[in-house]
Amino acid sequence: MCVSGEQIYIPAYLPAKAFDGSSWALVLYNKKLLMRKSDSKFNIPEVKELDGIITDDKSMEYIGIYDGHDCYCKRLKEEHELPENLELVELMQITNRSGDAGLFLLAGTANHILHWNSMNQYCGYCGNKTLDKKDERAKICPNCNNIVYPRISPATITAVFHEDKILLAHNHNFREGLYSLIAGYVEPGESLEQCVEREIQEEVGIKVKNIRYFNSQPWSFPDSLMMAFTAEYESGDIMVDNCEIIDAAWYSADNLPEIPSTDSIAGKIIRWYRDQSACL
Ligand SMILES: [Zn+2]
Structure with missing residues (x-):
């Protein structure tokens, strides 16, 4: 468990409850994070606020619980038209804009996991397509059983x-x-x-x-x-x-x-x- 400021982040690879609209969605695009702006305060949007950007949890990675919220992340490959209350915020500006340094670290974790995920779609030994391992955060090659953990x-x-x-x-x-x-x-x-x-x-x-x-x-x-x-x-x-x-x-x-x-x-x-x- 890591305490970030007054908030608490518990990293995890499997959610305790089913994905739903109240889960937090950390959506990255280039070096930016999609954030909700209300009364000039920025925060992480919920899944239900992102119609057209998020349809299900299949393309998302679970990264744990932040301040009681299940957190999922995803990287956009292309720009989307955004409603007025959503804005892409530079990662290095997250603390400034939200007033919460823990959200900067949370966005970093999302960046780490998404980077590892995209870099390990194929086995480095035999080139076969990898699968997500069911019992831990890792990829496994169904051909040669090579296991790839997130690199730190x-x-x-x-x-x-x-x-x-x-x-x-x-x-x-x-x-x-x-x-x-x-x-x-x-x-x-x-x-x-x-x-x-x-x-x-x-x-x-x-x-x-x-x-x-x-x-x-x-x-x-x-x-x-x-x-x-x-x-x-x-x-x-x-x-x-x-x-x-x-x-x-x-x-x-x-x-x-x-x-x-x-x-x-x-x-x-x-x-x-x-x-x-x-x-x-
Ligand atoms: Zn392999």
Whole structure:
């Protein structure tokens, strides 16, 4: 069970009760989620509000219960004409528009499952069409019995501290002026701690010590699990790789550059550091 803000999301692959019009429908199109707007507040529409877009549950994936609502998801292949009270909202704008960070994570889960579903329609070993496994969230190949579970790609993200400062870096994919923590995918054969050490050494050229687990968060765009750590500077001068990272520096809590929103674990950790520093 995961608690998102004040709401509770219980992931599940099978519904406890039959699909009906009161179920929530998470409908994705490109990198947007279909949301209902009422009194300038955005929320997830119910199935019965989506006449012509949803006809039955056959083309939908069940992803669990959010705040007591059964949740189904589906990806549209083409644009539909929408009633006035429905709008496609950018995934990264869901928290802003709804005021509920849990809905952003819920939409991410829908994105993850739909991505996995569409990528595994055929067996990677023999090319046969796969089937949904009945007793768990998985695909099974009826020809060679290959089973494919949803892929989750582990990644580490680390807040490195040196005296009272935090290391922040600008990735070449970021918009101008935005700085964040060092992150990267875990490689086969590597522990999480080794991943932290390697990523920091590769991207900014310094060694760290006292690596401590901090927190984790699914980042389902399309299938990462971010595991956050803190670490202390040990040695070396900052030397960016000029490949992923094009600038990095030590920042004090009262002089931070633009940082990610609280939708991301990086945004949460950097604010935690800022708030801790303010208490000292
Ligand atoms: Zn097969």
